[in-house]
Amino acid sequence: MVNILEVLETNRMIQDDNLDVRTITMGISLLDCASADVGETCDRIRAKVMRLAGRLVSVGEEIARDFGIPIVNKRVSVTPISLVGSSCCRTEGDFARIAKTLDETAAELGINFLGGYSAIVSKGMTEADRLLIGSIPEALAATERVCSSVNVGSTKTGLDMDAVRLMGGIIKETARRTADRGSIGCAKLVVLCNAPDDNPFMAGAFHGVSEGDAVVNVGVSGPGVVKHALSQIGAADFETLCETIKKTAFKITRVGQLVAQEASRRLGVPFGIIDLSLAPTPAIGDSVADILKEIGVDEPGAPGTTAALALLNDQVKKGGVMASSYVGGLSGAFIPVSEDQGMIAAVEAGALSIEKLEAMTCVCSVGLDMIAVPGDTTAETISGIIADEAAIGMVNQKTTAVRIIPVEGKSVGDSVEFGGLLGHAPVMAVSRFGSARLVSRKGRIPAPIHSFRN
């Protein structure tokens, strides 16, 4: 039987260190909703999502009450809509109609985000992919809950630079269309390389075609718990440091596994994976940056930050893998700027630049995330940033992503407020040197060689 010290430890993690389950995300295949008519497709999508996820929120709340653990988000991811709409959408407006249906369905379910307004174009784009990508600014301006993602490359296929170029302009246009709300549309749009099929975290969640009809994936969290554990060991050596992170990650993940199995059982939907990511929130004490400081850098961005993050990421995986029967998704420490109070402080202190963040993304998930840049940043520069980040993912066989917000009317030194879990972000400086000639080249960057690795 459990003892009082164990009970107190668990409850301290929940009450003082912000331990929570970040998301229960139900992945739903919409492939069987495709039809030759947009209205018919929308009706089928709504009916299927409501049928499978109708009880998602109430079941999530019930599990939270039973175990006394907050479950912050209940969400849905769906099959990339470029596939679902390919036989009925003839215009960008047709795709935007599907986005509005998804938004209304999400509102009816009582969930805050639904992901999968996506196109997977790692090697090339179909006409439907082009239409969906073209419709993203309209879709994100007209909806509140829909998240969009575009996968522009992979280790096996190389980078689709035509899509990279296109996405620079799409991000700019999305920022313009949502300028009255701090360009918030871009906070719901992510450009990925090596996107996983089973990611439960927004904005990059979609239900990949390798998945079954429906699945329950769970994203755990708990940076505050890791930070607390490290604060107890002081200046201990690396062995103690790593063991402490591993043990803590194990405990956090066990809770996620329990919640995932319960959600799967109560909803009658198979359990998919646990995503082992340490996901921060803007709340004080729920910060990955604070862990890096606890490991020993004065501010994230100082020399040594990449090493500290590499260590953290690896130990979280090592501890978490044993705690869960299936691990997947993104699984690593997230380093979003606007969603992490410690990252925001580091940027404001002048310790953290986009270039250092790019280096950090080589050793953790996911990429340049929730970064506000000046509104006059050009589409070509954004494409250049996407290309760099995608190249890191492609060569290192990992998922990378760019979620960047060129905030209309703002410049370096300004700040933008997104609210809720999306937080607020200081506008960061972007290199003033261009890459238009690189970005304007047509075609693909070939897949990298997998031998002679250096």
Place this chain on the structure above:
Amino acid sequence: MDKVVVTVVGKDRLGILAKTCTYLADNGINILDISQTIVRDYFNMMMIVDVSGSAKSFDEIGSDLARVGVELGLRIRCQKEEIFERMHRV
């Protein structure tokens, strides 16, 4: 058996155990284990109880005990035992 962990946290005072146990007995809830400790001047008590004999639902028991806690100026929570078992046992 349907095991629930009841935790009581707050300033120590007369009658905490009596009032909590009275509620449990009145509602057919059997106490399997009980322990207490003082952490940072706060009274911490944990009971493992079996609610399978109770006519009340888990949610009702939880909100009733939270109310008892408010009357005593304490925080009383109910959680199903699995969360602790899973976290601390391989």
